[in-house]
Amino acid sequence: xxxxxxxxxxxxxxxxxxxxxxxxxxxxxxxxxxxxxxxxxxxxxxxxxxxxxxxxxxxxxxxxxxxxxxxxxxxxxxxxxxxxxxxxxxxxxxxxxxxxxxxxxxxxxxxxxxxxxxxxxxxxxxxxxxxxxxxxxxxxxxxxxxxxxxxxxxxxxxxxxxxxxxxxxxxxxxxxxxxxxxxxxxxxxxxxxxxxx
Numbered sequence: 001x002x003x004x005x006x007x008x009x010x011x012x013x014x015x016x017x018x019x020x021x022x023x024x025x026x027x028x029x030x031x032x033x034x035x036x037x038x039x040x041x042x043x044x045x046x047x048x049x050x051x052x053x054x055x056x057x058x059x060x061x062x063x064x065x066x067x068x069x070x071x072x073x074x075x076x077x078x079x080x081x082x083x084x085x086x087x088x089x090x091x092x093x094x095x096x097x098x099x100x101x102x103x104x105x106x107x108x109x110x111x112x113x114x115x116x117x118x119x120x121x122x123x124x125x126x127x128x129x130x131x132x133x134x135x136x137x138x139x140x141x142x143x144x145x146x147x148x149x150x151x152x153x154x155x156x157x158x159x160x161x162x163x164x165x166x167x168x169x170x171x172x173x174x175x176x177x178x179x180x181x182x183x184x185x186x187x188x189x190x191x192x193x194x195x196x197x
Contacts, residue, residue, distance in 0.1 A: 002104040003136035006089065008117040008128060010151045010180035013143035015114040017051040019085050022112055031082035034075060035059035038088035049087045059087065069099040073107060081109050089115030092127030101134055120156035120164065143180050146193045151180035155191055163189040
């Protein structure tokens with residue numbers, strides 16, 4: 001039975017690397033995959049999933065208007081799709097998460113979705129909220145705060161490295177705009193190592 005899997009993490013945990021490795025495993029066994037990434041994230045090109053360790057793959061960009069069940073269903077009717085892998089899953093809508101459930105349940109294609117759990121203010125993204133609620137299997141990909149504890153929060157930073165507390169939920173960026181922190185460092189706005197414990 002196909003399932004919807006949600007792999008979530010803070011920034012810089014290697015979500016895209018995990019996705020690309022899973023894709024490689026399917027391809028190595030002669031299986032066909034479909035890769036999706038958010039149209040809003042063009043840091044590596046409009047149709048690319050890229051990892052900071054230097055690997056990438058072509059992907060289909062999605063926006064909130066896309067009906068993923070229709071897109072995947074049409075491709076599957078032409079040639080069997082063995083797995084759907086989706087990067088930046090936090091940008092999905094509630095309806096798109098429902099559509100991915102139908103991809104697993106009705107088309108019987110496993111869906112592996114990778115994304116952030118929360119935004120820079122500690123609030124759930126819509127896609128993450130419904131993946132946490134409806135996915136069959138939920139796994140955390142762990143990363144580390146500068147203090148050595150597990151990082152669970154995403155802090156947006158300004159040009160001087162100070163934590164930003166107001167702004168739009170979505171602002172695309174990498175290491176120059178976000179740092180991963182444990183809850184304690186996030187609450188104290190400690191975006192860089194300090195000398196006290």
